[in-house]
Amino acid sequence: MDQELPAAVDALVIGGGPAGLSAALWLGRYRRHTLVVDSGHQRNLPAALAHGVPGRDPVPPAELLADLRAGLEPYPDVRLAAGTVTEVCGDVERGFTAVVDGRHEVAAARVVIATGVGDRLPGLEGLSAHYGLDVHHCPACDGFEVRGRDVVVLGDGPQVPAFASELLDWAATVRIVTDAAGAAFEEGQRRTLAEHGIEVVDGRAAALAGAPGELSGVVLADGTVVPGAAVFFSYAHRPANALARALGCDLDEDGQVLVDGFQLTSVPGVYAAGDLAPGLQLVAIAMGQGVAAGIACATSLRGGRSTGSAPRPAPPTSRFAAGR
Numbered sequence: 606m607d608q609e610l611p612a613a614v615d616a617l618v619i620g621g622g623p624a625g626l627s628a629a630l631w632l633g634r635y636r637r638h639t640l641v642v643d644s645g646h647q648r649n650l651p652a653a654l655a656h657g658v659p660g661r662d663p664v665p666p667a668e669l670l671a672d673l674r675a676g677l678e679p680y681p682d683v684r685l686a687a688g689t690v691t692e693v694c695g696d697v698e699r700g701f702t703a704v705v706d707g708r709h710e711v712a713a714a715r716v717v718i719a720t721g722v723g724d725r726l727p728g729l730e731g732l733s734a735h736y737g738l739d740v741h742h743c744p745a746c747d748g749f750e751v752r753g754r755d756v757v758v759l760g761d762g763p764q765v766p767a768f769a770s771e772l773l774d775w776a777a778t779v780r781i782v783t784d785a786a787g788a789a790f791e792e793g794q795r796r797t798l799a800e801h802g803i804e805v806v807d808g809r810a811a812a813l814a815g816a817p818g819e820l821s822g823v824v825l826a827d828g829t830v831v832p833g834a835a836v837f838f839s840y841a842h843r844p845a846n847a848l849a850r851a852l853g854c855d856l857d858e859d860g861q862v863l864v865d866g867f868q869l870t871s872v873p874g875v876y877a878a879g880d881l882a883p884g885l886q887l888v889a890i891a892m893g894q895g896v897a898a899g900i901a902c903a904t905s906l907r908g909g910r911s912t913g914s915a916p917r918p919a920p921p922t923s924r925f926a927a928g929r
């Protein structure tokens with residue numbers, strides 16, 4: 606990254622997905638000097654289409670991101686930069702300092718963390734060509750698109766039976782290929798699956814059969830083909846919480862960053878939004894949380910000096926104060 610970065614801003618937004626860009630929009634509307642730093646790996650970019658975004662259903666993820674970025678153009682206080690925030694420290698009293706790409710220091714009065722989560726993908730031959738077309742991880746996001754079709758579920762862990770059951774809302778048939786998960790199923794879970802017509806196939810998924818977008822099944826290590834027009838997988842995902850942890854934010858047991866109703870974390874002056882925070886991991890939710898974080902963050906700056914174009918220091922507003 607060879608771009609000139611501001612030395613000091615009112616708000617640093619880390620992550621430029623739907624959550625971070627929505628926070629930036631509202632910080633811009635409140636005329637707070639805002640820098641969004643984004644490393645460009647938005648979670649759903651491999652998907653052909655994002656579904657269920659009100660008013661934009663469906664929309665290619667890259668198109669939605671381009672529109673969210675374009676929506677910031679009328680706001681002169683907001684700046685986007687490509688890069689990775691590698692360190693962040695400080696507190697609301699002294700201010701925060703972030704390091705971008707290991708070398709650019711940026712001081713910020715507030716921080717919004719919207720770094721999302723990372724997904725663990727199944728180790729299947731041919732996966733990258735199919736991922737987001739006919740291999741998915743989110744029943745809510747792509748279930749409607751597989752209505753009436755045969756679906757194969759892959760995953761490891763005791764959550765797999767419940768995950769597979771969700772797909773009964775749409776699929777004609779659901780089959781689970783156990784991989785490591787089989788051993789984790791309890792007898793009661795197996796009984797419930799059988800009662801609901803979900804077949805459990807013991808085997809290790811090795812490859813995908815059929816052209817991308819025309820999946821015909823999952824090939825097991827022993828050569829058997831389990832038929833299906835779509836695959837859904839459920840493996841653990843990893844919240845990108847390293848910076849939140851560095852700042853001392855409280856996490857829940859899954860590593861999500863705990864927030865209040867205005868997306869304020871346990872650390873005064875630090876907000877978190879999107880998949881990184883607890884809640885449904887969907888574009889529209891990320892945008893809504895980003896909006897809340899942006900407004901709360903912007904209005905928490907009332908009463909202080911701004912590096913943005915906001916005209917006068919207004920009296921502090923207790924409702925959105927930076928600390929609890």
Ligand SMILES: Cc1cc2nc3c(=O)[nH]c(=O)nc-3n(C[C@H](O)[C@H](O)[C@H](O)COP(=O)(O)OP(=O)(O)OC[C@H]3O[C@@H](n4cnc5c(N)ncnc54)[C@H](O)[C@@H]3O)c2cc1C
Binds near residue numbers: 620720848887
């Ligand atoms: C394959 C797939 C399909 C999906 N389909 C749908 C769908 O149809 N409908 C739907 O509503 N949801 C869908 N989702 C979920 C949706 O992608 C997420 O809910 C949404 O992207 C969350 O937005 P976010 O801003 O929190 O995170 P992200 O969009 O993941 O953005 C986080 C950004 O932060 C950046 N970042 C991380 N760390 C740093 C750092 N240290 N410095 C700078 N930048 C950093 C990342 O590179 C990334 O650009 C899908 C997800 C996947 C994986």
